[in-house]
Amino acid sequence: MSISGLLWQLFAIVLALALAPLLTGWVNQCRAWLQNRSAPPLLQPYYMLHKLFLKDVVLAHGASPIFRFAPFAMFGCMLLACAIIPTLSTDLPFAPAADTIALVGVFGLARIFISLAAMDIGTSFGTLGGRREMLVGFLAEPALLMVIFTMAMIAQSTSVATIVETLAHRDFVIYPSLAFAGIAFTFVSFAENARVPIDNPATHLELTMIHEAMILEYSGRHLALIEWAASLKLYAYSCLGLALFFPWGIAEGDSFLGLLMSIPVLVAKLAIGGALLAFIETINAKVRIFRAPEFLGTAFLFAVLGLLVRLLLESRV
Amino acid sequence: MPILLPIDVLLLAACAWLAVGFAGILAPRNFFFISKILFPLGAAVAVLAGLTSLRFLGGAAETAVLAIGLPGLPFHLRLDNLTAVFALLVGFAAAGISIFAAGYFRKGEGTAPGLMCLQYHVFLASMLLVLLADDAYAFMVAWECMALSSFFLVTTEHRHAEIRRAGYLYLLIAHVGAIAILLSFGVMTAGSGDYSFAGMRAQQLSSFWASVAFLLALFGFGAKAGLLPVHVWLPEAHPAAPSPVSAMMSGVMLKTAIYGLLRVSFDLVGSPIWWWGVVAMTVGLATAVFGVLYSTVQSDMKRLLAYSSIENIGLLAVALGLALLFHAYRMDGLAALAMTALLYHCLAHAGFKSLLFLCTGSVLHATKERSLGKLGGLIHRMPWVAWLALAGVIASAGLPPLSGFVSEWLLLQAFLFSPGLPHSWLNMVVPVAAAVVALVAALAGFAMVKFYGIVFLGQMREEALKEAQDAGPWERAGLLWLAGLTLALGVLPSTVIGIIDAATAQLLGTGLAERVEEHGWLLLAPITPERASYQPLIFLVVIVAAGLLGRILVRRLYHGRGRRTAAWDCGYVFQGPRAQDTAEGFSQPIRRIFEPMFRMERHFPTLRDEKPYYSVKVEDHLWHWLYLPLARLVNGISTLITALQGGRIAIYLLYSFLTLIVLLLVARP
Numbered sequence: 006m007s008i009s010g011l012l013w014q015l016f017a018i019v020l021a022l023a024l025a026p027l028l029t030g031w032v033n034q035c036r037a038w039l040q041n042r043s044a045p046p047l048l049q050p051y052y053m054l055h056k057l058f059l060k061d062v063v064l065a066h067g068a069s070p071i072f073r074f075a076p077f078a079m080f081g082c083m084l085l086a087c088a089i090i091p092t093l094s095t096d097l098p099f100a101p102a103a104d105t106i107a108l109v110g111v112f113g114l115a116r117i118f119i120s121l122a123a124m125d126i127g128t129s130f131g132t133l134g135g136r137r138e139m140l141v142g143f144l145a146e147p148a149l150l151m152v153i154f155t156m157a158m159i160a161q162s163t164s165v166a167t168i169v170e171t172l173a174h175r176d177f178v179i180y181p182s183l184a185f186a187g188i189a190f191t192f193v194s195f196a197e198n199a200r201v202p203i204d205n206p207a208t209h210l211e212l213t214m215i216h217e218a219m220i221l222e223y224s225g226r227h228l229a230l231i232e233w234a235a236s237l238k239l240y241a242y243s244c245l246g247l248a249l250f251f252p253w254g255i256a257e258g259d260s261f262l263g264l265l266m267s268i269p270v271l272v273a274k275l276a277i278g279g280a281l282l283a284f285i286e287t288i289n290a291k292v293r294i295f296r297a298p299e300f301l302g303t304a305f306l307f308a309v310l311g312l313l314v315r316l317l318l319e320s321r322v
Numbered sequence: 323m324p325i326l327l328p329i330d331v332l333l334l335a336a337c338a339w340l341a342v343g344f345a346g347i348l349a350p351r352n353f354f355f356i357s358k359i360l361f362p363l364g365a366a367v368a369v370l371a372g373l374t375s376l377r378f379l380g381g382a383a384e385t386a387v388l389a390i391g392l393p394g395l396p397f398h399l400r401l402d403n404l405t406a407v408f409a410l411l412v413g414f415a416a417a418g419i420s421i422f423a424a425g426y427f428r429k430g431e432g433t434a435p436g437l438m439c440l441q442y443h444v445f446l447a448s449m450l451l452v453l454l455a456d457d458a459y460a461f462m463v464a465w466e467c468m469a470l471s472s473f474f475l476v477t478t479e480h481r482h483a484e485i486r487r488a489g490y491l492y493l494l495i496a497h498v499g500a501i502a503i504l505l506s507f508g509v510m511t512a513g514s515g516d517y518s519f520a521g522m523r524a525q526q527l528s529s530f531w532a533s534v535a536f537l538l539a540l541f542g543f544g545a546k547a548g549l550l551p552v553h554v555w556l557p558e559a560h561p562a563a564p565s566p567v568s569a570m571m572s573g574v575m576l577k578t579a580i581y582g583l584l585r586v587s588f589d590l591v592g593s594p595i596w597w598w599g600v601v602a603m604t605v606g607l608a609t610a611v612f613g614v615l616y617s618t619v620q621s622d623m624k625r626l627l628a629y630s631s632i633e634n635i636g637l638l639a640v641a642l643g644l645a646l647l648f649h650a651y652r653m654d655g656l657a658a659l660a661m662t663a664l665l666y667h668c669l670a671h672a673g674f675k676s677l678l679f680l681c682t683g684s685v686l687h688a689t690k691e692r693s694l695g696k697l698g699g700l701i702h703r704m705p706w707v708a709w710l711a712l713a714g715v716i717a718s719a720g721l722p723p724l725s726g727f728v729s730e731w732l733l734l735q736a737f738l739f740s741p742g743l744p745h746s747w748l749n750m751v752v753p754v755a756a757a758v759v760a761l762v763a764a765l766a767g768f769a770m771v772k773f774y775g776i777v778f779l780g781q782m783r784e785e786a787l788k789e790a791q792d793a794g795p796w797e798r799a800g801l802l803w804l805a806g807l808t809l810a811l812g813v814l815p816s817t818v819i820g821i822i823d824a825a826t827a828q829l830l831g832t833g834l835a836e837r838v839e840e841h842g843w844l845l846l847a848p849i850t851p852e853r854a855s856y857q858p859l860i861f862l863v864v865i866v867a868a869g870l871l872g873r874i875l876v877r878r879l880y881h882g883r884g885r886r887t888a889a890w891d892c893g894y895v896f897q898g899p900r901a902q903d904t905a906e907g908f909s910q911p912i913r914r915i916f917e918p919m920f921r922m923e924r925h926f927p928t929l930r931d932e933k934p935y936y937s938v939k940v941e942d943h944l945w946h947w948l949y950l951p952l953a954r955l956v957n958g959i960s961t962l963i964t965a966l967q968g969g970r971i972a973i974y975l976l977y978s979f980l981t982l983i984v985l986l987l988v989a990r991p
Contacts, residue, residue, distance in 0.1 A: 059880060059881075061883045063887055064884055067699065081866065081867075101847075102860040104856060107856050110727055113721050117716065117721060121774060121779060124776075124779045125775075126889050127699065132775070132780070132902055135775065136911060142764060151757050154737075154757075161853065162853045163738065163853070164854055225884065295915075
């Protein structure tokens with residue numbers, strides 16, 4: 006573990022902290038354009054965070070220490086996820102701390118904390134949001150794991166860095182299994198990030214909200230941290246998807262130039278990805294909560310299909 | 323050379339437990355002596371047993387012969403590495419539970435404290451002897467002692483009819499299982515009459531008889547462990563027993579059944595056949611899915627945990643199946659991976675499930691309530707129990723950085739190699755089974771959020787909960803010990819694998835330790851670091867550091883002001899504790915999505931009801947498909963047999979006379 010590696014790791018974390026709200030802002034802007042609304046400024050999420058940090062925290066009478074502790078835990082989990090996923094380079098010191106399976110665990114840990122916090126005040130909306138979040142979670146997790154299995158079988162490894170290195174260096178063949186896995190991953194990341202077919206980040210309509218229902222009681226700096234963590238999660242999922250399915254342009258090793266070059270590539274990839282996300286969100290409508298099993302069941306089937314295609318057709322490639 | 327070999331120390335520990343138990347009988351009503359002296363003494367013995375096993379691990383097997391038992395068949399005892407891993411589990415888990423029990427039992431509840439102390443320590447000693455036994459006779463004696471002592475412990479509060487019923491069911495299934503185990507041993511002796519385990523190892527069974535022995539053992543030990551379809555006693559007996567006993571049964575006793583399965587399938591019966599692995603894995607997957615689904619819909623906190631134990635036993639059976647499968651195809655390096663996952667999960671489950679059961683005990687004492695519908699908000703009154711339970715909940719949900727995740731991670735890593743199986747369809751099907759494991763893990767998270775959120779968070783659902791008291795110092799010590807084990811198993815996986823590896827190596831001929839220890843204690847990489855790695859300590863440190871740093875920076879750059887006010891009521895003023903989700907409400911999505919899995923009786927209110935109410939009763943399909951028909955069958959046969967009972971002496975004499983005639987006709991020399 007070299008000093009420069011450590012510095013780059015810190016830089017990757019700071020970059021994640023800085024870019025994540027920007028990505029959210031960009032997606033919101035694209036959405037507004039596509040929906041013929043006048044767009045909010047790109048930096049709107051930063052203004053929101055600043056405003057929320059300035060405000061006083063208003064806690065409900067029944068709030069326990071878990072309620073105050075959860076935003077920090079969630080923020081820590083998401084930051085760790087961003088540090089593990091190879092955003093700039095595959096050779097950063099935190100990369101071996103967790104492979105893809107452990108990464109699913111980090112997201113699971115954050116989900117448990119936020120769901121527990123949602124149940125803490127004891128209002129009906131909080132528990133409703135908590136149980137729906139856990140519902141989406143247990144439907145999405147097997148599909149995500151099957152996607153990971155497909156990737157791991159191709160790369161003979163579950164470590165994100167090795168998968169990225171293997172996929173970036175293969176001959177340009179289109180693996181059908183990767184296509185299936187890619188579709189499944191897209192479905193799962195929509196569900197996990199509370200985006201449109203499952204949840205709507207812009208809604209406060211009581212009967213449909215999931216994420217917003219859980220954080221209804223939060224205010225001030227706690228809310229700011231949760232919003233920041235949510236945008237970090239979107240950033241982490243986007244980077245993971247980009248790293249797994251479009252691995253080109255991520256530096257291997259810690260040469261200064263290579264790492265420097267990977268920054269504009271990452272920004273460009275995120276900009277395109279964010280615009281696509283906004284597009285998909287715009288042409289879809291939110292589904293009922295009890296259609297979510299169908300949506301994520303489809304994702305699961307795609308992932309299993311990818312795995313079987315990999316095992317049946319490509320095992321000799 | 324030390325005078326006392328580890329096997330002698332373990333034997334002495336078992337004797338010491340018996341002595342402590344009988345000391346309780348001497349002063350059966352002296353509450354202080356029993357709870358504050360004998361139980362801590364038992365805990366000290368447990369620590370000694372645990373440490374002895376820990377020191378032994380990696381050593382050569384030791385044997386001993388006790389001159390008790392049948393004529394010509396003395397008790398053979400043997401301490402090898404497999405035994406030592408499970409003795410370690412018994413010792414360390416029992417230490418925490420006994421310390422907790424010292425503060426738990428109250429005056430004037432159920433069985434007299436002296437008798438309770440005897441049963442409890444006989445239970446402990448017999449579990450240790452089950453592990454040490456090296457012949458079928460000693461094994462069965464210890465096994466029966468274990469079943470009987472735990473039966474009496476389950477029926478501590480025998481004045482309640484449902485507790486007697488639960489105890490009876492437990493005893494019944496335990497004995498059905500014991501018969502199967504006995505038959506399995508009988509098959510393995512192959513008619514040689516040598517009931518020692520050494521004799522069984524020497525036998526070369528044909529593949530048919532070996533399979534019969536394995537299936538009997540799977541059924542027999544499965545009945546003790548709670549595998550489908552002989553799981554029904556578990557959700558009845560666990561809630562009926564006092565909490566330290568539930569913890570002991572769920573955390574420790576179920577593992578003796580896993581020990582038995584390992585002993586038979588990897589040690590005694592010879593080389594396994596591939597389809598044994600498939601059978602074990604199928605049963606395990608079914609059990610795990612069943613257990614976790616039912617645990618999410620329970621309304622009684624101890625039943626919820628009991629079903630969660632069924633789920634964990636299912637996962638253990640899956641790991642066993644995978645290890646058997648790899649072993650049958652001579653892929654022993656991979657079998658070692660699955661076996662490590664299995665042993666690791668045994669240790670992890672012993673820690674976190676005991677912890678959770680003990681927490682329910684504290685809650686039960688503080689509130690007199692087991693029903694989730696009458697609890698809530700206890701974190702305000704019982705912060706110690708609540709925060710320690712959080713550790714158990716996270717581990718039980720299989721999340722990093724605690725113990726449950728490590729074993730799950732190892733199991734999934736083992737699954738990733740299953741496409742390499744040299745079999746035409748297994749290599750396709752087994753990887754998909756990993757998805758079921760993932761579903762089970764995610765649903766376990768659901769169940770645990772429900773458990774924790776409804777018991778400890780939210781508003782108090784009853785006025786009486788405001789009077790709840792936190793656990794006392796003894797109880798806290800026991801909980802802390804188990805939570806510490808859970809944390810240690812979570813963050814030091816390489817060290818732990820190095821310790822338990824001797825057992826893996828003994829069963830499979832090869833272990834993981836060399837590959838794991840190569841990378842130091844910080845990094846867990848069972849194959850190579852390029853293939854997969856996990857550093858739980860970095861996990862913990864980064865999450866904690868990021869959270870703390872965030873907090874400090876926010877306070878430094880902005881402020882830390884805050885105030886309290888009423889929760890937002892959405893403009894609806896009647897926001898009492900009743901407006902929260904109930905336990906039934908929380909699991910409604912599960913009941914809806916997995917509707918065919920449950921047998922439900924629901925009552926919906928109509929518009930015209932004077933006193934509208936809603937009720938749902940969830941039952942196990944297997945009761946109606948298997949157990950009730952079976953019970954009716956037995957009842958029917960007994961009714962037929964009662965026809966023979968005329969009640970007149972002349973008829974009975976006639977029966978004897980006829981029997982004699984028949985015998986004379988048939989049994990001619």
